[in-house]
Amino acid sequence: NSSTCCKMAAGYQAVPDVEQPEGGDALPLTDVIVAKAQAKYPEAGTKVEAVFLGRLDDAIDNAQPKISIPRITAEQLKPSTEIKDDKAFLKALQLPTAAFVVMVVSALVVILTENPLAQAIYPYFACVVTFASSIPDIRKRFLAAVAPVFNEFSVMKEKVEKRVEEVSIKGFKYLNITETAMNDAIAPIKDKLEFATTMETALRQIDPTIDIPDTTDIEETFNGFEDQLKTGFQGMEDAVDLSRDLPEPLKSIEKYQLYVMAPFLAVMLVLQLWGVYVTTSHRELNEVSPVNNASEGVRFLVGSIDGNNVTTSSVANVPGGDVDDWSSQWFEILIAVQTYVSTVLQITVAFLMTQAKVMAALINVQIGVLESRVNKELRDAVGDVFDDIFKKGFGMVKKKFLDLVHKIDKIEGPINEIKSKIPGGGNLPSSLVSKIPSSITSAGSSFFGKFGKS
Secondary structure: OHHHHHHHHOOOOOOOOOOOOOOOOOOOOHHHHHHHHHHHOOOOOOHHHHHHHHHHHHHHHHOOOOOOOOOOOHHHOOOOHHHHOOOHHHHHOHHHHHHHHHHHHHHHHHHHHOOHHHHHHHHHHHHHHHHHHHHHHHHHHHHHHHHHHHHHHHHHHHHHHHHHHHHHHHHHHHHHHHHHHHHHHHHHHHHHHHHHHHOHHHHHHHOOOOOOOOOHHHHHHHHHHHHHHHHHOOOHHHHOOHHHHOOHHHOOHHHHHHHHHHHHHHHHHHHHHHHHHHHHHHHHHHHOOHHHHHHHHHHHHHHHHHHHHOOHHHHHOOOOOOOOOHHHHOHHHHHHHHHHHHHHHHHHHHHHHOOHHHHHHHHHHHHHHHHHHHHHHHHHHHHHHHHHHHHHHHHHHHHHHHHHHHHHHHHHHHHHHHHHHOOOOOOOOHHHHOOHHHHHHHHOHHHHHHHHOO
């Protein structure tokens, strides 16, 4: 029977928190099962019948090759010294601030030399240098924040492997407990059927349409389930490969840097370069705007009036004259400030992303991906077996058992009537009941006529 298979499956180490209906590795309590079944199946006349029908429904609904991987909480990610340091943010600004000072000095050089090539290159050079100065601390921050994640995940990986093994135990547990419920439910029915079989002639005198059912079909079906489940689990463990199913960022620290940290930095760099591009484009548009063309006209007009006496200072005093405003004269300084502010914002975002709650949320997304992949492989490996046994097979068993219960209800009255007319018949052992037919037969058919009278 399936208890043998359960012992075989029990060779795997049991995990207390394996995903099971109603929590833990325990199946729903009998009282819960009975309450649900009695409400759903009023024809279940006894508790054992209700238990069997309830176990069938529970297996049909919940017996699946599926695991649940626990998620990481912020409390599990114990922060390192670097993460807990109150001055960590200020320390992270030290190198970018030094880079900012260097870029300001470089901007002054560009302004004084008025080299067109230097003016064109400087904005992007300043952006890249200031951005690069933030990378060491951001990388250190990310690695310090993710270290406890990998420590926790190494333990979680072992749990996942055990939970995959537990799928087979879970299947045999459903089969075994349901088969036990079936034996308990069928035992009193078998006693009634044994009596009905020995008294079949008398029963037909009472009701010629009586059909004495048989429980063998249901019992043999369960024997087939055991072999089918055992065969389905062969090679199941080989179907799941956690090293393959793990999302890339969770496979190693190096992969985490490649798939999480590098994209973050790339996005930040692109945004900063885009900001510099927008700023420089705005300056170029201003340089060719109608306002500047008008200032050239003012210079020509003033020069025409005063002849050669026009001076730079006199032009400067003309409203709208061709004099660069502060933002144009000190454009490179503005670029240095802009890139520094952008870098500070970038560091701020990095600090927010490495908070325990944020890290837990990001990692849990990847755990969800892992869970989906493992469950898909389990369904591909043994999903059809579970469906054939617990959904289709148990569904068929339930239908046959309900049909059996209805037939038993039909012969219950005649059986009780016969027992009432046999001295001690209601309590006779089956060994004595089996001797009744021959004695009754020798008495003649008139004896049956008496049973037929109401």
